[in-house]
Amino acid sequence: MTVAHAPGRPRDPGVDRRVAHAALELFGEVGWAGFSMEAVARRAGVGKASLYLRWSGKEALLSEALTVGLARVSDVDTGTLRGDLIQLAQQTLESYAGDTGRAALRLMLEGGAIPGVAEHYERVRQSQVLAARGIVRRGIDRGELPGTTSVTLLLDTLVGGAMTHALTTPADRRAQLATHPERYALRLVDFVLRAVVAPDAGGTEA
Amino acid sequence: MTVAHAPGRPRDPGVDRRVAHAALELFGEVGWAGFSMEAVARRAGVGKASLYLRWSGKEALLSEALTVGLARVSDVDTGTLRGDLIQLAQQTLESYAGDTGRAALRLMLEGGAIPGVAEHYERVRQSQVLAARGIVRRGIDRGELPGTTSVTLLLDTLVGGAMTHALTTPADRRAQLATHPERYALRLVDFVLRAVVAPDAGGTEA
Numbered sequence: 001m002t003v004a005h006a007p008g009r010p011r012d013p014g015v016d017r018r019v020a021h022a023a024l025e026l027f028g029e030v031g032w033a034g035f036s037m038e039a040v041a042r043r044a045g046v047g048k049a050s051l052y053l054r055w056s057g058k059e060a061l062l063s064e065a066l067t068v069g070l071a072r073v074s075d076v077d078t079g080t081l082r083g084d085l086i087q088l089a090q091q092t093l094e095s096y097a098g099d100t101g102r103a104a105l106r107l108m109l110e111g112g113a114i115p116g117v118a119e120h121y122e123r124v125r126q127s128q129v130l131a132a133r134g135i136v137r138r139g140i141d142r143g144e145l146p147g148t149t150s151v152t153l154l155l156d157t158l159v160g161g162a163m164t165h166a167l168t169t170p171a172d173r174r175a176q177l178a179t180h181p182e183r184y185a186l187r188l189v190d191f192v193l194r195a196v197v198a199p200d201a202g203g204t205e206a
Numbered sequence: 207m208t209v210a211h212a213p214g215r216p217r218d219p220g221v222d223r224r225v226a227h228a229a230l231e232l233f234g235e236v237g238w239a240g241f242s243m244e245a246v247a248r249r250a251g252v253g254k255a256s257l258y259l260r261w262s263g264k265e266a267l268l269s270e271a272l273t274v275g276l277a278r279v280s281d282v283d284t285g286t287l288r289g290d291l292i293q294l295a296q297q298t299l300e301s302y303a304g305d306t307g308r309a310a311l312r313l314m315l316e317g318g319a320i321p322g323v324a325e326h327y328e329r330v331r332q333s334q335v336l337a338a339r340g341i342v343r344r345g346i347d348r349g350e351l352p353g354t355t356s357v358t359l360l361l362d363t364l365v366g367g368a369m370t371h372a373l374t375t376p377a378d379r380r381a382q383l384a385t386h387p388e389r390y391a392l393r394l395v396d397f398v399l400r401a402v403v404a405p406d407a408g409g410t411e412a
Contacts, residue, residue, distance in 0.1 A: 028315075033239070102315060108373060109234075109311050129374070153367070153397045156374075160366030161359070167314060168335070168362075191359045195401035 016068065019044045019051065021099070023065035028102025032114045035062065059116030066107070066117075066124050069100055074131040081139030085189045086182075088132060089162045093181035096166035097174045105167075132159065149196050158192045222274065225250045225257065227305065229271035234308025238320045241268065265322030272313070272323075272330050275306055280337040287345030291395045292388075294338060295368045299387035302372035303380045311373075338365065355402050364398045 022044035027035050037058050041048040055061040076087045095104050111121040132155050139145045165184060169177050177184065228250035233241050243264050247254040261267040282293045301310050317327040338361050345351045371390060375383050383390065 031237070105311060105315050109308060109315065150393070150397075152371070153393060156371045156394070157363040157367040157398065160368070160370030161363040162366070163370065164366030165358070165362045187356075187359060188362070191356075191401050192363065194404050195397050198400045198404040 015044075015046060016054075019046065019054075019061070020065040020068040023061055024069045024100045024103040027062060027065075028100065028104075028106050031106055032110055032117075037061065057116075059114075062114075062117050063120040066121060070095060070104060070107075070124065073128045076131065076135060077138075081135070081142065081144040082189060082193065084135040084139070085158060085193070086185050088135060089158060089185035089188050090181045092159050092162035093166050093185060094178050096163050097169060097181070098178035101166065101174075101178075145196060154192060154196055157195070158188065161188050161192070221250075221252060222260075225252065225260075225267070226271040226274040229267055230275045230306045230309040233268060233271075234306065234310075234312050237312055238316055238323075243267065263322075265320075268320075268323050269326040272327060276301060276310060276313075276330065279334045282337065282341060283344075287341070287348065287350040288395060288399065290341040290344070291364060291399070292391050294341060295364060295391035295394050296387045298365050298368035299372050299391060300384050302369050303375060303387070304384035307372065307380075307384075351402060360398060360402055363401070364394065367394050367398070 019040065023035075023040045026039055026043055030039075035058055037051050037055075038048050040058075040061060041051050051061065055064065072091055073088060076084050076091075078084050078087060095101065107121060111125075112118050114121070133151055136145065136149065136151045136154055140147055140149060162181075162185070165188070166174070166177060225246065229241075229246045232245055232249055236245075241264055243257050243261075244254050246264075246267065247257050257267065261270065278297055279294060282290050282297075284290050284293060301307060313327060317331075318324050320327070339357050342351065342355065342357045342360055346353055346355060368387075368391070371394070372380070372383060
């Protein structure tokens with residue numbers, strides 16, 4: 001899907017981010033069945049007409065919100081494996097503990113079945129998986145990890161651990177985790193890396 | 207919430223399981239908004255009247271289905287830490303890769319907001335967390351793990367790793383994973399245990 005922009009109209013990144021955030025929050029709460037341009041406009045505090053100047057419809061709006069709000073793994077490249085994994089863990093904690101956590105869960109549930117959004121969601125998901133695998137491959141290439149490392153086990157436990165931690169953190173401490181994910185991210189990365197680099201590691205491909 | 211049973215009426219465990227399964231599948235697909243006794247009866251191939259003989263309403267029905275279909279962690283006690291963790295990993299893989307995976311996700315999203323079900327869901331969730339922590343505590347008591355082991359990191363990576371693996375396995379291989387979770391469960395458990403028992407493990411409480 002391509003996102004329709006009114007030609008020649010300069011865009012305000014602040015407004016775009018606010019709209020994307022409102023769209024993800026709304027989608028998380030009510031799902032596709034309750035998702036409308038009008039409700040997004042109201043929540044973002046912008047006119048419905050101005051939304052239609054920027055996006056052709058709610059499919060395009062939610063598709064772009066996914067890209068802006070959820071897909072940042074591909075930007076991660078700190079130069080070291082540990083640095084990249086810490087960023088990946090922090091992003092996952094922020095995603096699932098923050099305001100967009102419900103949207104991320106709901107996408108897993110409904111994303112593949114929304115006409116006009118499913119294909120875009122699948123592309124975003126695939127590019128996130130590829131980017132995460134790229135982080136580990138670069139670590140192997142730089143000699144930071146054994147060549148026999150199981151990329152799957154490393155990423156399942158790292159991303160899954162961050163996701164589970166965010167989802168099981170009590171509601172009254174979740175916002176704090178979303179704004180300060182550093183401490184848990186660091187402990188999680190060092191825990192998982194220990195499993196990979198330990199002698200006779202079980203974390204190698206069979 | 208207590209589940210209402212018609213007094214003196216013998217229950218057929220096969221029918222109960224079929225109804226619980228149908229209830230979870232339906233809830234996973236349509237959520238609470240589309241959940242009805244009639245739709246469960248149709249899907250399970252039983253009369254609506256006979257559902258009302260067993261359950262007072264859809265709240266009681268879904269609450270009991272949660273207990274029957276999702277909450278089995280508390281039964282795990284093989285005598286060894288590794289044995290218990292393998293069962294926990296297998297149950298998690300089965301839950302999220304199998305027919306009830308969507309229900310498990312949707313419960314995280316909606317479970318706390320359904321009148322008459324929220325409290326029961328919270329109790330089931332809490333008892334699962336306590337049972338999982340009990341597995342690790344028993345391992346520490348038996349000397350299988352250092353006393354400084356981080357129960358949180360171990361369970362986040364184990365349960366989260368299994369959940370993420372199930373959710374990211376392509377649809378055409380997910381049913382196979384649900385019926386044969388043993389191989390991945392074994393690799394996952396040995397990976398996570400390596401992080402915990404490695405010398406100078408990062409998996410200890412700070």
